[in-house]
Amino acid sequence: MATPEPTDDALMTAYANGDAAAFEKLYARHQAALYRFVRRLLGTAMSAQTDEVFQDTWLRVVHSRERWAPQGATFRTWLFTLAHHRAIDLLRRSGREVSVDAFESEGDEPWQPEAAAWQHWPAPAGAAPQGEELVFWRRAGEKLLDCLEQLPVPQRSAFLLHHDDGLALDEVARALEVGFETAKTRLRYAMSKLRTCMGAYLEPIRGGAQ
């Protein structure tokens, strides 16, 4: 019977007690996702600082090991919260606007593109796509990164935390240190803009999803 993998909280607790191996496991679990999140959040203009923000985030984890305690938020949420703080600090120091209040007051509901925008897209298959579908999704991924660059930072972080890192909405709100509804609104605005950006660019492929 295979031993279940220890949870993040258990590993962090073990590390706080001096188990360096526990930290190595934690690091191996989350390092790739965290690195992608930091890289996409900073954007192309500040991608050179990705390593710095990434390392600072983990060092904060190291230095906070004795004070850490699971307080409702998961370790992953806490980790991405630290990274988000560090990235926002860097963006503010560089003079980039990170306020999104104006965007959140754009009306009651974010504008939704027409459904035809997805009509010709292939279904997001669970299995690895092949052939034309693989090409399509790779093109879509490239275009999506460009569209993410155009999003305001708060909407971008909400979208990435939810869609790429798998955090639930309440965890997204906790990571962004905003209310639940605010997090939800930011996410919807982000999705609306990304759909518009993606649907207007990509050519529909023939034989797409029904």
Place this chain on the structure above:
Amino acid sequence: MTDERRPPNDDSEHDAWLREALRHAPDSSAAPPLAVSDAILSQARAAATASMPRPTTSRRAPTRATAPSAVAAWWAWLARPPVAAAFASVMVATLVGLMWWDRPMDEALPYAAPSAPAPAAGRIEATPAPAAARSQTPPIADAARVDAASADSTRPVVTPPAAPAKLARSPAPEPRVKERSEARAAKSDAPLPFPSADKPAEVRAEAERNATDELKKQTAPPATMAPATSAMTAAPAPAAAPLAGRARLAASPPPTSTRDVQEKAQDAAAQGGAATGAVAKSAVAEGPAGNARPSARPAAGQQSTAPPAPEAKDEPTRQLAAAGVARKAEANAFASAQPPVVRSENAAADRREAAPAERPLANLLAALSGDGVRWTRATPSGGNAPVDEALLRWLAELDATAAGGWRPLADRGSTLDAALAFGADATGVRLLFDGRVTALVRIDAGVATLESRRAGAQGSWQAPLNAAAATRLRASLPRLP
């Protein structure tokens, strides 16, 4: 069925298509660099080791266990990008500072005059003994300084601005002059008569002995070698022409009042011909002071009838001659290198002809700077343009290139206007004063020519230029449309 197609499992906060696109984004496989990961893990291990409880059985084991972890922790901290960048910056700054340590900052020094004291001394040495070294720029203030040194050593020392190195030398003779003046004052309070023009040889011998003493006293600072040398070789010069020196002293103060001139003449008569050394410097070559030169000739003629000096005043004469030698040495180092002129009964007139020839372009530059708004430059289209900084710099560069090689040309007589036309292969500039053509600077192949009809500085001069310098100057002349 709704018109709006929704992907399966696509609630309002989740879009499977966008998620799928994210999965296939180019950076989906991005990972941190190995160095970063190693640094993080090493720091984490170090921190974990530090937080482990130390065993109480042995005190040596924890030291061995914590030392490498501390080093690892320090190394991991140093490996952080900002720390590493700061450390590298400090190392580069330290290296640059060490490279520049003790380097001479020649570029920080002010521009020095092109005159060379050593070459000037060499040329002076090559001339016959009864030749006088001429200097130009230091005005009557130097002569006044001689007077002040003998009577009151507390007067301020006036030094030429273009020779800052000479500042170190100028105070040196002051104490000795003061001592000699005090000794002389103790001997006699009677005014010294003017030395006789009939006894140039005796005074010359005295000046030679004094110059030798000066040379011995001035050998300690290296900066004084050149002026001391020139002082030694130029020693006969001041004594050889006391009359001309008196004329210069009387004639070339700042042209402010005739009363000043008379007072200077009286002082010089009281102190003898030893002031000729300082007086020689007062052959002012500057533009305004050049106007005083015409008055030197009548003054020289007047002074030629001065009474001879009595024998009993040789000692003070020698002292003042020594002081004058020191002043002359300073002036020689300051002035452009020029060969001394053979003294004659018309030495004043000769000096007037020679002094403008030494630095005619410098005098013109001084006039341009002093009366800038009144000077204009002729344009090829026939108009006039103001004299700008670029032209002044070019003229200064030409003067520096000529390096004191200006020589007066034969009198061109009434053809001066005709001479102010450029040749087909010449490059030059025509300068107007109050709208009238007043000066011409031209560069031909291998020679620079200056023609001037300025009041007090009329004449034509030429200076040799090597081919490369002439080509460069012709190419760099600021052009006008």
